[in-house]
Amino acid sequence: MTIKEIVIISGKGGTGKTTLTASLVPYLENIVIADCDVDAPDLHILLDPEIRSRENFVGLKKAVVDLSACTHCMACVDSCKFDAISDSIIINGMKCEGCGVCEYVCPSEAIAMKDTVVGTVFHADTTYGPMVHARLIPGEETSGKLVSLVRNEAKKEAEIKGLGTILIDGSPGIGCNVISSITGAEKVIIVTEPTMSGLHDLSRVFDITDRFSGKVFVVINKFNLSREMSIKIEQESKKRGSEVLLKIPFDKRMVKAITDKKIPSLAEKELFSEAGFEEFVKRIT
């Protein structure tokens, strides 16, 4: 069985990526939900999943110093290219990238590379299907690896339970998290907003998705905030070979739904229907 992955990303943060993902959930059948926005995982707030199991996530190994064996020869400090070791041989875990150079150059065997727990992965169930989400300890890196892990776990759930679609809430930006979120997926939906920033960031996201062989669609959220910018976004999308499939208005009812921790497309069915949400769902599935 082939499993189809649909990923929602945004480039610019705060454009409504999670709102759209949550809104799609009740409209799709046989799905696994994956929250890959591991720096700001918010999907669970609207979907209220019941956690079935949790496991620790181990990132890259990190350097640990045994100061009693250290002679302060500074060899490690001089060879660390990440500036992660202070002159008093304290290792900054947030800067250490786990390369192992310090361990190698240390003449007194005072440094060892050790596994560190940097996050948690959750397997859970929602009314609409199983969900995999994760939480990274703030400030930790290797979020790209955690994103891959969440996707793999979601795939396993889909295989075991015979579910054909995985809906992924991706990350903002254009860095490693985003690349890990969309690599190999079948469809990508970019959520943007009608602002200069939204347009600028959209064009940078297209630079990433250009190398991606799946289909790419665009959704404009809050389109009525600036109709002029909305038109520019439609033009840019067309230029980049993508179509704007949905335009959602700015409406205080949307904010209200989220504040009430409700799925917006269920709480405000009419608003979504008027925006053409049903047709949109058909186009992306």
Added chain:
Amino acid sequence: MKLALCSTGQEFTSTLDERFGRTNYFIFYNTESSEMDVVENSAREAAGGAGGLAVQQLVDNGVEILIAPEVGPQALDALNRFNIPAFKQGIFKTAERAIAAWGNGELIEIEKPGNKGLHKA
């Protein structure tokens, strides 16, 4: 000729995997001796660079031909440098069938990079 295939299981009749770098197992098949060998893919749980680590395993095992679902641009580059041509497994679902298809010249060589590795064009 030593062939490598990406498989979800350890049998000739197991379903082929849809991933190269993170495939569950590699099945090795020697066309002269008809011997088969299976190794667990150590790149499966790798933090990063799964494609490279997968190529390393093929190199270590003296593989001459790869049959895969798709290969990212970086891994494909590396395979090229090590003179390991890669063929698309296509519609063939098991190692058994894909090997037969390869023997009949039915498989297409992968030339254009797939969408698996986006790190840098």
Added chain:
Amino acid sequence: MKIAVLSGKGGTGKTTVSNNLAALMTEATIIDCDVEEPNSFIFLKPTVEKEEDICVEYPVVDDLRCKHCKKCAAFCHYNAIIAGTLLTLPMKEICHDCGGCAIVCPESAIEYQTRTIGRIFSGRAVTGNKMVYGVLNPGELSGVRIINQVKKIVQNDPIVIVDSPPGTSCSTVAAVEGCDFAIIVTEPTPFGVSDMKMVVEMLRSMSIPMAVVINKAGLGDDEVYKYCHDEKLEIIGEISFDKTIAEAYAKGELAVDVSEEKRISFTQLWGAIHGIIEVTYDH
């Protein structure tokens, strides 16, 4: 004095706050460390005086010297080197530029070449502020090197406002590291609160003092106020939700240019920031 403006959740108004604050204090330097999606230049329209490429190094094997002992590949923690009996092949896109392979190579067969991962622009904002911002090339994995270089350029400037990346990943850590004070911009929604909690946790582990600005006040609910109260986080300003700000933002204009009222509210925010920084550093 380096003041980081950050948010956890994207789109809460980090750039709005940092840029409008900068506009009211022209002696401050503004740096945009959101190198994945830099937006400050849209509002501050800088005249660029200097540009520099940011490069990383990657290993290249000298085939004449290499004896294919595979020590480099065995050492590399990122699996970035494939070693065969006749060929040793580093993969530059996976390389983290740690320098380890050259150190372990017994034949000194590894040399480094450079490649560009992004660019830094320095100049003057239309408001008169000194401005430096970095841009990461699409497809690159990490902008940390660019952020570190941007910060190095302004390290001796008396007042620096740091527009930080959203989230709490390594880029955010790099942006706020070494800052004297952090302003968290959040919004009164469940998402705003949830993402802000992660930022608070990160800043506490880095021992950076902080205060909160609530943007889009009036939308949403009061959960964020309760959270700040429980965590003893001071709310030093509120920016009420206002369509005129949203429209100015859409067009790439500063809120302080919209009306005298907005100018006054951001001036008051500066006052509150001064106040809390003085209190923080007097004790």
